[in-house]
Amino acid sequence: MPSPLGLTSVPRKSLLALLLLSVAPVAISAQKSDHPSFAVTSVKPYVGETPAYSLNFDGGHAELTRITVADMIRHCYRLTTNDQIVNLPDWAKNDRWDIKATEEEDISSKLEHGPLDQRMALMNSLILELMHDRFGLRESKTTRVLPAYELTVAKSGLKAQPADAVIQGFQGLDGPNGHITANGASMALLVMRMGFMPEVQGHPIVDHTGLTGEYSWKLNWTPELSSLSANSSDLPSLFEALQQQLGLRLVATKTAVPAIQVDSISKPSPD
Known part of the structure; x- marks a missing residue:
């Protein structure tokens, strides 16, 4: 699982920064389909010890570094744990890859403009099509019954404020564990960010708030793995902070949580 880095919206430089061989790469054109796809991709095995992956989209180029197939599937379908992926071979969970890609001009333009959720959906669609093309992935949606958390609105009511009609500058979520600022962020983004937090123990989070808009707020808490103990910090735990500060x-x-059934997949030939 990637490091719990901030989900930033993006003036494009690094559209997402998440926690987040000697053979020279040879460009291979992605197959044309009805779905958006990268123009060119290069896939190489990653050899190293750094565990966290990163995704960067910048000016017509994309880099997916130190990433597993499991990471990509979870990211594209907004899953929290590998338990939500059925029939995934061990190599797809453990083998890491460095992937470089370029985008067609029209796709690059769409990634720079428009609502954040739409831009993220396009980015995920590009990554998914890359897995179809280079890893032979064929998958179907299903559900699994697992230990999970339900995100609901507290009886006291929602305390997060609706975002302004016109959001200037930063949009999305930003900040380290313990301090998150949101501006124009959906509940889906909050759920995705919380999925990386140690407090939820890797369990899926199901959004039962019924909130479909974008909101602005600040969330401050004492992270579970912080060097500060509960006795030495004035900030509440994550669960308490959500209720006190956001009304969640x-x-x-x-x-039952969303899951993906892997019907077929194969290792790509490095290039």
């Missing part, structure tokens, strides 16, 4: 609750449960 995380409730532990066991329920």
Whole structure:
């Protein structure tokens, strides 16, 4: 699982920074399809010890570094844990890849403009098509019953404020664990960010808030793995901060969550 880095919106430089061989790369054209795809991709095995992956989209170029197939599937389908991916071979969970790609001009333009959720959806569609083309991935949607958390609105009511009609500058989520600032962020972005937090123990989070808009807020808490103990920090735990500051609750449960069934997949030939 990637490091719990901030999800930033993006003036494009690094559209997403998440936690997040000696053979020279040879450019290979992506197959044309009805879905948006990269113009050119290069896929090489990653050899090293750094565990966290990163995704960077910048000015017509994309780099997916130190990434596994499991990472890409989770990212594209907004899954929290590998338990939500059925029939995935071990190599797809463990083998890491360095991927470089270029975008067609019209796709690059769409990644620079428009609502953040639409830009992220396009980015995920590009990554998914890359897996179809280079890894032979064929998948179908399903569900699994797993330990999970439900995100709901607290009885006290929502405290996050609706975003301004016109959002200037930064849009999305930003900040390290313990301090998050949101401007024009959806509940889906909050759920994705919380999925990286140690407090949820890798369990999926199901959004039952019913909130479809974009909101602005600040969230401050004492991270579970912080060097500060609960006794030495004035900030509440994540669960308490969500309720006190945003009017949201995380409730532990066991329920059906979205999952992906892998029907077929194969290792790519490095280039």
